[in-house]
Amino acid sequence: MDACKALKLDGLVDSQLISNLCTDALSAEKYYYFVRLMGQKTSHICDAVEARAKQEKYHGVILLPEGLIESIPEVYALLQEIHRFLRQGVSVDKISTQLSPWASALFAFLPSFIREELLLYPESDDSAQLSQIETEKLLAVLVEAEMNKRLKEGTYKGKKFTAICHFLGYQARGSLPSKFDCDYAYVLGHICYHSLAAGLNGYMATVTNLKDSLSKWRCGAAPITAMMAVKDHGRASGAMMIGKPAVHPATVDVRGKVLLRKNANKFLMDDVYRNPGPLQFDGPGADSRTVSLYIEDLDYMGRIKELNVYLDKVRSIVKPGCSQDILRAALSAMSSVTDILSVMSSSSNGSI
Template sequence: MGHKASHVALECTLQSHPNTVILGEKVSASKLALFDLTKQICDVVQCRAEQDKYHGVILLPEGLIESIPEEIHGLLRQGVSLDNISSQLTPWASALFEFLPPFIRKQFLLFPESDDSAQLSQIETEKLLAHLVEAEVNKSLAMMTVKHYGRGPGTSSIGKPALHPAAVDLRGKAYMIVIGCRLLRQKATRFLMDNIYRNSGRLQFDGPGADAKPVTLRIEDQDYMGCIKKLREYLDKVRTIVKPGCSQDSFERLLWQTFSK
């Protein structure tokens, strides 16, 4: 989930409490390869399997592997044929492209979106990771398999406000709550091993929950819409008190008293 950055995956993590989450910004900052992610997920699967828990929830963004299809589309726009794509990729991308299963390679070659971005929603990243994890886990545990993956529901635009693309600040409060703060470090094993999933319910536009704000905004103190609402309340208060003909000194004093609270 999350077309380019991991901000949607982070918000869903704060609301739903999955066993683990993979953020694209963290992968990039740590320079993790696909094989590193596979090993990381395998460790989670194996730890839970030791407690007879052959299920779990892992969140990951669609943009986890976006650099490879974008590089491919750049070559296609230059007139490079499909048969010669692999030889024209950068060494790392070429090696990974050849390693990938055929069904993923085919999805990488899909035509880009109207804005020239890759069709990340059509690239089954979760199925790719499930394929790699199953192969890796079967090397050590022959009786264990990983075959099922869950996809989010299909969506369509309804013209309502949404979370706009924004990179996750790895030094921000929201990320530190998920990854780095002392409180979560103490509970990291509980999140990983226990089933404390939370269903945050449907997005509401009317009634209870309609005014609920994203957790990331509340944590980061970046509640822009909340600040706008508070500003309107202040202006309405000034409008009801200040009458036509009021002196400038009285008006400025009232403004100072209102906004200093």
């Protein structure tokens, strides 16, 4: 749904700050910015630095989600051990001596500042305090060490690698809403009013066709439960597993974005920077949209094919001879999907 891809305030501020860093990096041409953002998904670094150096480019901006540290399997397993000891009341200064051999080796390898941050007491869902872990600094240290190693070995012949670290966290949410944000919020409130008037409860307001003018937006509502799954969190030894309902995150699938996929190497090697500048409430820039909204329809047929693949998988699994559990699960899921699509398709016939 386009509603999931609306320009949010924190993203707007981040884009402004990051674009400023891009401009500065391009101006100085001598260092890389490592910028940690609030998020979960990951990407990669050292080979890109070396490849850019071959083109006499010794600068760049590397965006790192704060969830990167937990997405590394070895570090995640280390965190699980640390959290277990913390919940058992083991003092912080004794945890390192009680780790398993492989976890102890990894813990000893990490810089001291990261070791201290990994020992922080976990959140209520047993996840690490990601905002307190300086992942960007860790990556900068490791990349610098690797580039120095390559420099000594002769495989890297560029200038000395230099990094500057930043963390763009909750301060990114301090922006005034843009004109788009105001229109979007007003429309969502309008949908909520009509949903309540229709007696709908437990529904989420949705807006589609956001890339077009306000008069062409399409309104709808979808059951929240149909978009949720039960997420199992870690448990202490002997404790009962407790699942918590959570809405599926809407991530950006780079493989499904024609513009991003076709230009991946260009974005990596060239200085393709776009500076949105400050908010505009009037004039030519007031109705600007985030780029992701414009490229959403570029791979329309590709997504239709992807849907057909899923439908074929369902047909191959749910057929005479399948278990009752599989049949019930399929009926429940398909019922929810058709309910959502029915609501959205009926609302798409009218405008605001």
